[in-house]
Amino acid sequence: MIEQEETLIRQVLEGQNESFRTLIDRYYAYLYRVVNGVLHHPKDAEDVTQEAFVKIYAALPQYQFLGLKTWMTRIAVNAAIDYKRKRDRRQQETTYSEELIQTAISEEEPLDVALMRKERGAILARYLSELPPNYRQVIVAYYMDGKSYQQIAEEQKVELKTVESRLYRARGWMKKHWKEDDFL
Known part of the structure; x- marks a missing residue:
């Protein structure tokens, strides 16, 4: 055989x-x-x-x-x-979409606005995952969590100047690797 x-x-x-x-x-x-x-x-x-x-x-x-x-x-x-x-x-995406629709209905937010918010969130998450980890930490802490330089320095157990430096370098990295049109 x-x-x-x-x-x-x-x-x-x-x-x-x-x-x-x-x-x-x-x-x-x-x-x-x-x-x-x-x-x-x-x-x-x-x-x-x-x-x-x-x-x-x-x-x-x-x-x-x-x-x-x-x-x-x-x-x-x-x-x-x-x-x-x-x-x-x-199935997971369908469940998430159904939850999004229910949230939009309960908050009286137009469905298209809720869908756009979800899509932007997914795009942002994808871009953030591309950032080098030390840059991602300070970007998320500063811009998304609204923490001050001092709070970030204390949490990450680094000097204040290190936080400033990482934020500066992270912004430079983003300008170099991302286009503004990607977020519109």
């Missing part, structure tokens, strides 16, 4: 796509069970199994003939895990 699989793979690599159909027929039910074991949702498992075969086809040139079933299983499981992460993230 291993020789048959190697022959089929070589044929696929030579452009004989009907040989890949033989591999699909041989392994579809097995990979479907593996994927459904991760996702616990038959319809999603069907979609992800098909996606896994597309990934397997694309990755065949890198296959090293060291256990086809194991190799295909790894690709299918990774596809299932990726799908599950995306699905969970989407």
